[in-house]
Amino acid sequence: MSDAAIIMGKAIKPKTSTDDWIMRAMMLAIAAYLLLAIALPLYAILSKSFQDPDGMYIGLTNYITYLSTPALTWSIGNSFKVTFVATVIVLFIAFIYSYALTRSCMPFKKIFKGVALIPLLMPSLLPAIALVFFFGNQGVIKEWLFGYELYGPIGIVMGEVFFVFPHVMTILLISMSLSDARLYEASEVLGASKIRTFFTVTLPSMRYGLVSAFFVAFTLVITDFGVPKVVGGQYNVLATDVYKQVVGRHDFQMGAVVAMALLLPAAFAFIADRLVQRKQVALLSARAVPFEPKPSFTFDMVMFAFCALIALIITSVLAMAAYSSLVTFWPYNLTLTLKHYNFDLMDGGGWSSYFNSIELATYTAIFGTIVIFSGAYLVEKSRGFHKGRSIMQALCMVPMAVPGLVLGLAYVFFFNHPDNPLDFLYHSMPILVICTITHFYTVAHLSSVTALKQMDPEFEAVSQSLKAPFYKTFWRVTVPVCTPAILDVSMYLFVNAMTTVSAVVFLYSSDTTLASVAVLNMDDAGDQSPAAAMGMMIVMTAATVRLIHMVLTRGLTQRTQAWRQR
Amino acid sequence: MSAETSDPYLKISNLTKNFGNFTALRDISLEVFEKEFICFLGPSGCGKTTLLRAIAGLDIQTAGEIHQKGKDISALPPSERDFGIVFQSYALFPNLTILKNVAYGLENMKKDKAYIAKRVDELLELVGMPEQGDKHPAQLSGGQQQRVALARALATEPGLLLLDEPLSALDAKVRAHLRHEIKELQSKLGITTVMVTHDQEEALTMADRIVVMNNGVIEQVGTPFEIYREPASPFVADFIGTTNFIKGTLTNNGQVQVGGMTITVTGTSKDLSNGSEVLLCIRPEDVLTGSRADDADNKVESAIDHVEFLGSFHRVHMKPIAGDGTDFTVDVSVARAREMDLSLGAMLKVALPADHMNVYPSVS
Numbered sequence: 001m002s003d004a005a006i007i008m009g010k011a012i013k014p015k016t017s018t019d020d021w022i023m024r025a026m027m028l029a030i031a032a033y034l035l036l037a038i039a040l041p042l043y044a045i046l047s048k049s050f051q052d053p054d055g056m057y058i059g060l061t062n063y064i065t066y067l068s069t070p071a072l073t074w075s076i077g078n079s080f081k082v083t084f085v086a087t088v089i090v091l092f093i094a095f096i097y098s099y100a101l102t103r104s105c106m107p108f109k110k111i112f113k114g115v116a117l118i119p120l121l122m123p124s125l126l127p128a129i130a131l132v133f134f135f136g137n138q139g140v141i142k143e144w145l146f147g148y149e150l151y152g153p154i155g156i157v158m159g160e161v162f163f164v165f166p167h168v169m170t171i172l173l174i175s176m177s178l179s180d181a182r183l184y185e186a187s188e189v190l191g192a193s194k195i196r197t198f199f200t201v202t203l204p205s206m207r208y209g210l211v212s213a214f215f216v217a218f219t220l221v222i223t224d225f226g227v228p229k230v231v232g233g234q235y236n237v238l239a240t241d242v243y244k245q246v247v248g249r250h251d252f253q254m255g256a257v258v259a260m261a262l263l264l265p266a267a268f269a270f271i272a273d274r275l276v277q278r279k280q281v282a283l284l285s286a287r288a289v290p291f292e293p294k295p296s297f298t299f300d301m302v303m304f305a306f307c308a309l310i311a312l313i314i315t316s317v318l319a320m321a322a323y324s325s326l327v328t329f330w331p332y333n334l335t336l337t338l339k340h341y342n343f344d345l346m347d348g349g350g351w352s353s354y355f356n357s358i359e360l361a362t363y364t365a366i367f368g369t370i371v372i373f374s375g376a377y378l379v380e381k382s383r384g385f386h387k388g389r390s391i392m393q394a395l396c397m398v399p400m401a402v403p404g405l406v407l408g409l410a411y412v413f414f415f416n417h418p419d420n421p422l423d424f425l426y427h428s429m430p431i432l433v434i435c436t437i438t439h440f441y442t443v444a445h446l447s448s449v450t451a452l453k454q455m456d457p458e459f460e461a462v463s464q465s466l467k468a469p470f471y472k473t474f475w476r477v478t479v480p481v482c483t484p485a486i487l488d489v490s491m492y493l494f495v496n497a498m499t500t501v502s503a504v505v506f507l508y509s510s511d512t513t514l515a516s517v518a519v520l521n522m523d524d525a526g527d528q529s530p531a532a533a534m535g536m537m538i539v540m541t542a543a544t545v546r547l548i549h550m551v552l553t554r555g556l557t558q559r560t561q562a563w564r565q566r
Numbered sequence: 567m568s569a570e571t572s573d574p575y576l577k578i579s580n581l582t583k584n585f586g587n588f589t590a591l592r593d594i595s596l597e598v599f600e601k602e603f604i605c606f607l608g609p610s611g612c613g614k615t616t617l618l619r620a621i622a623g624l625d626i627q628t629a630g631e632i633h634q635k636g637k638d639i640s641a642l643p644p645s646e647r648d649f650g651i652v653f654q655s656y657a658l659f660p661n662l663t664i665l666k667n668v669a670y671g672l673e674n675m676k677k678d679k680a681y682i683a684k685r686v687d688e689l690l691e692l693v694g695m696p697e698q699g700d701k702h703p704a705q706l707s708g709g710q711q712q713r714v715a716l717a718r719a720l721a722t723e724p725g726l727l728l729l730d731e732p733l734s735a736l737d738a739k740v741r742a743h744l745r746h747e748i749k750e751l752q753s754k755l756g757i758t759t760v761m762v763t764h765d766q767e768e769a770l771t772m773a774d775r776i777v778v779m780n781n782g783v784i785e786q787v788g789t790p791f792e793i794y795r796e797p798a799s800p801f802v803a804d805f806i807g808t809t810n811f812i813k814g815t816l817t818n819n820g821q822v823q824v825g826g827m828t829i830t831v832t833g834t835s836k837d838l839s840n841g842s843e844v845l846l847c848i849r850p851e852d853v854l855t856g857s858r859a860d861d862a863d864n865k866v867e868s869a870i871d872h873v874e875f876l877g878s879f880h881r882v883h884m885k886p887i888a889g890d891g892t893d894f895t896v897d898v899s900v901a902r903a904r905e906m907d908l909s910l911g912a913m914l915k916v917a918l919p920a921d922h923m924n925v926y927p928s929v930s
Contacts, residue, residue, distance in 0.1 A: 008593045009580030009630025010640075014623075017643035383643075458657035461624050464644035465651045466671030466722065473659075480661040563660045563702035 014384065019470045023382040027392055030375040034395040036422070037438040041410035042402065048413045049256035066257045072241060076261060079222055079237040082153050086160040087217040090168050093161070094213070097310055098172040100303035102179075103202075105295040107304065113173075115311040117166045118318055121542040123499040123516040124226030126535035128159040129528055130320040131231055138331045151233025159227035162317060164220045168213045175209020181291040208276055215273035219266050223403035225502045230523055238262040239502070242405045246412075246506060256413070259406040270401035318539070325533035340533040347525050349513025354537055357515035360432050360504075361497035361541075365490040368437040368444065373486055376448035377474060381460055400442035404502030411435050412506050427509035439503040440496050444489045451485030452478070480560075484553055491549040495542045573636065575600040575758050576621070576726065581630030583616055590616045591627065592782045601756045603749065605769040608779035609805065614762045615730060617779070621760065622728055623647050635725065650719030654731040656711040658703035664690070664714050665699035671722040689717040692751065709740040716748070720755070727752070729761035733768060745772055766806045770794065778802050800926050803847045810853075810894050812846040813928060822846060822925070829864045832920045843928035850881060850897040852922035855914065856906055862917035868894065870912050879903075884914060 016024075052058045066072055097116065101109055119127065135142045135150040135158075148154055179202070187197040225239040232240055238261055245255035326336045344350035379393050399407070415426045425431040455478065463473040479486065501516045508514055515538050522531035557564060574597035583591040591613045598604050606614035619625040621632060623644040631640045639647050650671075658667050668689055672682045690696050693713040703711050712732055719727060732748070733741045749772045752759050763769050769776045770790040778785045778793060778801075786798035797803035800811065814824040816838055822829045829846065838844060854862050868884040871893060880903050882896045896916055898906065906914075 007582050007629040009582055009627075011629045012627055012631070012640050014626040015641040015643060015646070017645055019645060020643065456653075456655050456657045458653045458655055459659065461622070461644065462651060462653070462657045462718075463670070464624075465622065465647075465649055465719070465724075467645055467674045468670065469645075469674075472674070477659045477661060560661065563704050 016384075019464075020383060020385070023378055023470060024385055024388065026374065027378045027382065027385070027388060030371060030378065031388070031392050031395060033371065034392075034398075034438075034441075037434055038398050038402070038407075038441075039395065041407070041414035042398075044414035044417065045256050045259060045406065045410035048253060049260050051253060053253060062253050062257045066254065066261070071236070072254075072258065075236040075238050075241045075258075078153070078235055079239070079262075080265075082156045082160070082228075082235075082237065083218055083222040085153075086157045086164070086221045087214060089157065090161045090164050090217050091210070091213060093310060094165055094168040094172050095210075096303075096306055098169050098176055100307050101173060102176040102291070103293050104300045104303040105293050106300045106307065112307045112311055115314055116169050118314050119163055120166045121495065121499070121539045121546070122163075122318075122321075123501050123519055123535060123538055124159065124163045124224050125230055125501060125516070125519045125523060126226075126321050126532065126539065127162045127317050128155070128227045128230035129519075129523060129532050129535065130317045130324065131155055131159055132528060133320050133324045133330065133532075134317075140331075149233070151231055152235040155231030155233070156228050156235065156237070159231055160221045160224060162314070163224060163227060164217045165314070167220060168217050171213040171216060172206070172209055175206045175212075177290070179205050179291045181289040184291060208279065211276045212273055215269040215276075219269045219403075222269075223262065223266050223405065223502070225405055225505070226520070229520065239403070239405055242409065243505065246409060252409075252413070255409055259403075259409050262403050263401075263406050266403050266406075267401040274397070321532050321539070322536055324529055325536045327529060330529060340529040341537075343518070343530065343534060346522055346527055346530045349510075349518050349521075353513035353518040354515045354534065356429075356512050357498055357538070358541065359429065360436060360512075360514060361494045363429070363433045364436045364440075364497040365494040367433060368440070368493040369486060369490040371437065372441060372444045372489060373448045373482070376445050376452055377478060380449055380452045381457075381470075381478075383460075396445045397442055399438050399440070402439075404439050404500060405505070407439055408435060408503045408506040427507075427512070429512050432504055432507055432512060432514070435503050435507055436497045436500060437493070439500065440493055444492055447485060447489055447492070448482075451482045455481060483556060487549055487553055487556075491545060494545050498538050498542050498545075572599065574598060574633075575602070575635060576760075577631075577633040578617075578621070579631045579633075581617070581620060581627050581632065583613070583620060583625070584628045590782055591620070594630070594782075594784055596777060596784065596787065598758060598760065600758055601753075603752055603759045603772060603774045604761070605773035605776045606760065606762045606779055607766060607769040607773075607776050607806075608764065608785075610764060612779040613782040614764075614777075614779050618728055618730055618760060618762045621726075622649055622651055648724050649726040649728050650722065650724040651728040651730065652712070652715045652719050652732045654734050656703070656708075656715045656735075658711055658715055658718070660703055663700055663702055664695070664706070667703065667714060668699075668717045668721055670718060675722060685721065686717075689721055690714075692720070693717045694747070707740075708736050709744055712736065712744060716751070720757070725758065727757050727759040729759065731762055731764070734763070734765070741768075748772070770806075778805065780805070797847070797924065800845055800847065800929070803924065803926075808850055808895065809847045810850065811892060812848075812894070813892075814844055814846055816840055816842050816844050816925075820920075827864075827866065829918060829923075830920050831923050831925050838925065838927060845926045845928045846918075847924045847926065848918055848922060850895040851879075852919065853896040854917040854919060855896060855898055856902060859915055859917035863920055864918040865915060866918065867913055867915045870908060870910055870914055872910065873908050880908060882908060882914065884916075 049062055050057055050059060052061070100106060101113060131150060133139060135145055135155070139150070142150070145154065183201045183205070184197065187201050192200065223239060225243060228235070228237045228240045229243065238258060241258045242255055242262060245251045245258055324330060325340050326338070327333070328335045328337045328339070343354065349356070375392070375396065379389050379396065382389065411431065414420065415422055415431060417423070425434070459473065459477060460470065463470070499516060501520055504514055505517055505520065508517055515534055519531045519534045519538070522534065576598035578594055578596040581591055581594040582589065594617060606617060608614045616625060620627045623639070623642055626641065631638060633639065634648065659670070662670070665686055668686045669682050672685060677685070686699065687696070690699060693716055695710060695713050695717070698706070698710070703714065706714065733744055736744065745768055761772065773790060775787060775789055776793050777787050780801050786793060786802050793802060794806055797806065803809040804811075812824055814822040814829065817823050817828070818840055820830055820832065822831055822844060824846070831846065859865060868886070871883045871885050873883070874881040879900060880898045882898055884894045884896065886893055896914070898908065
């Protein structure tokens with residue numbers, strides 16, 4: 001069968017229909033966007049790392065300087081150390097937490113699930129600021145550190161565990177809820193003990209989830225900039241080094257080299273994760289029966305106690321951030337006041353940075369959703385053109401592997417280049433929007449693809465046989481059916497555009513200061529309470545948007561109940 | 567069915583489809599006549615769906631031509647071909663009502679509203695689903711959804727109806743019922759129809775002609791009766807219905823040596839030389855038993871190994887009648903079984919009528 005047959009008939013070259021031409025043109029447009037927004041900037045930063053300040057090619061000289069500067073190379077070890085420790089801790093906590101949510105009958109599961117997501121609403125700077133109020137030099141419970149210093153690895157690990165927790169918890173939760181009850185029944189019937197069942201059924205079924213969670217946590221921690229910026233102290237890591245080289249020393253070449261050093265582990269973790277995920281396909285058969293936990297008083301209470309403790313920690317970090325934003329003068333005058341919200345009196349851009357952030361988030365959500373969902377549709381549903389589609393698919397995955405700081409710096413090199421006709425975008429709102437869409441492209445693309453994959457692949461075939469142009473079916477069927485996913489994507493983009501610091505910190509101008517950057521700058525200037533206040537504005541906005549999203553989704557599900565039941 | 571002397575409605579010539587190194591269809595040629603109901607039948611992976619999708623233009627062939635009504639459609643995209651299609655998954659648009667689903671193709675033809683409304687009513691009437699138009703697909707049963715899918719495919723009055731395993735997702739009862747309805751509708755409308763199925767019963771009951779496929783080639787094309795009675799190859803004989811295979815050696819014309827026995831056969835018109843290895847095929851229901859076996863040719867006796875009761879008949883498995891180890895089955899009707907001893911180990915005398923036996927060259 002596999003031998004190539006001798007072809008008797010005339011070879012056929014399929015005619016390209018109008019639909020196909022339109023689709024290819026659109027795909028090229030989006031591919032061109034991705035080329036401009038990710039491929040070329042990455043090339044710009046890479047070539048910058050091989051140049052001297054005058055733009056002459058000098059080979060590996062910058063790298064050699066980098067490697068022979070102990071102050072810089074220490075950061076590599078530091079980064080790996082804190083990342084590894086934080087990742088292991090967060091995996092451990094998130095594992096038990098999600099295990100409790102899926103495998104116990106403890107009360108208040110919904111609340112626990114919600115509380116665990118709180119860190120998603122914050123720029124990573126904010127929990128770090130809250131940590132300062134807890135454990136800093138004038139912290140309320142600084143003696144809980146037994147004389148150890150918050151600023152440094154301890155602070156970074158604590159902040160990162162908090163910041164990464166919801167991401168890891170979500171991945172583990174999904175992988176645990178995908179378990180097949182029949183395997184547990186079989187194990188029980190065969191007389192296996194609970195512990196044996198755990199090691200032979202539970203763990204193997206979630207090993208991909210665990211590995212994936214590990215890589216995601218690893219990438220998020222090593223590329224995060226907010227936490228080490230606030231509580232890192234003298235303990236340098238790769239992410240803060242990039243910032244210091246560029247913003248502090250204006251050494252763009254060295255910034256590019258450190259950015260490369262940061263890109264490498266992130267890209268490696270990303271590729272490893274993709275390889276593992278590819279293997280996970282079809283782990284669960286369609287006939288699997290979802291697992292239903294049975295009540296067990298002791299186990300449920302232990303799990304409840306654990307989750308309650310974690311939830312308490314998370315809420316108290318949020319509460320501390322809120323409290324510190326309202327205190328007149330920490331720790332001497334604890335009367336409550338709203339004066340720190342009067343941002344116009346501080347550095348950092350005032351209230352306009354908050355409104356700039358809203359503008360950025362709105363544009364990112366609208367244009368990002370349009371571009372990303374259409375792109376996913378074209379990759380997933382167009383006919384033929386296999387090479388173009390696989391190149392496009394690959395391009396869509398790249399942003400995930402690129403840390404925000406690297407992307408932002410790459411934009412500086414690419415768009416600020418005098419020969420670039422797109423130079424006019426530099427320091428404008430559009431470049432912030434483009435950068436933010438690109439930074440969060442991959443996750444949004446993947447959730448769009450997942451939603452599209454759930455649609456019957458024959459819809460397109462049927463509409464072709466009915467002579468309907470693809471855009472008609474896209475508009476009348478695909479978009480309505482995928483509306484929940486589209487809402488998810490736009491909410492994801494909005495919230496992340498509000499909270500991100502790393503991608504935009506090199507790109508804002510005095511006209512386009514942003515709330516998250518204002519948090520950074522006010523904290524830098526020692527105005528911790530106003531920084532916390534701006535952080536709280538971000539949290540409240542993100543929470544409001546999430547709430548609106550929830551109401552919209554619920555309303556939509558009710559209105560479309562007639563056909564959404566499957 | 568029109569006479570085969572007229573021009574074919576659909577003409578497939580030397581069609582080959584490769585997926586990378588894999589050849590899914592190998593040099594397929596086939597003619598389909600106007601108003602005919604054709605079934606592509608074969609095991610999964612035989613290429614039947616690939617052939618249907620090539621006809622639809624959904625997966626265009628690597629080489630070879632397709633003509634529809636004399637027009638070369640080989641390279642055309644689906645939107646420029648003339649067909650309606652129904653899938654196993656129904657593929658009804660979930661967010662549109664039944665009315666909107668059926669009207670979908672008509673709206674693209676820019677028909678006026680009154681015409682569309684009338685036509686949709688007509689179609690829903692035709693498929694036996696009047697007054698369900700305001701529901702959404704998810705509110706209907708599988709069988710009802712498939713009727714709607716059929717109405718949608720027929721709405722634009724295509725010249726060719728393609729059915730891709732349309733009944734496979736349905737319950738056995740609904741399937742049998744819908745099988746009959748589709749066939750009736752097809753002959754009423756006189757629309758040329760190609761259906762893909764892996765269910766031989768479906769093919770035998772619905773098709774005017776069956777195309778039996780295996781490993782990317784056509785094994786046989788014929789009416790259901792021809793396919794069943796005169797299978798062109800051991801594969802067809804085995805795939806459709808149940809068949810006994812007996813290995814033997816051809817001695818002189820009409821004589822086959824099986825173990826120690828000599829069996830007389832007719833119709834060895836195929837190019838078989840004396841002394842070549844052959845395969846004898848006879849269906850279990852064609853084997854004669856009891857008194858009918860007494861005055862027939864090719865009498866064989868063997869012990870009963872086990873008996874399966876299948877409702878209207880017993881399938882008797884006998885110990886191998888030749889030394890080659892394959893067992894031999896005989897169908898005995900319930901009425902006849904009352905007069906016979908079908909206990910285990912009992913000796914059973916049967917006859918293999920020469921005119922119901924097919925002889926094939928042995929493939930080893």
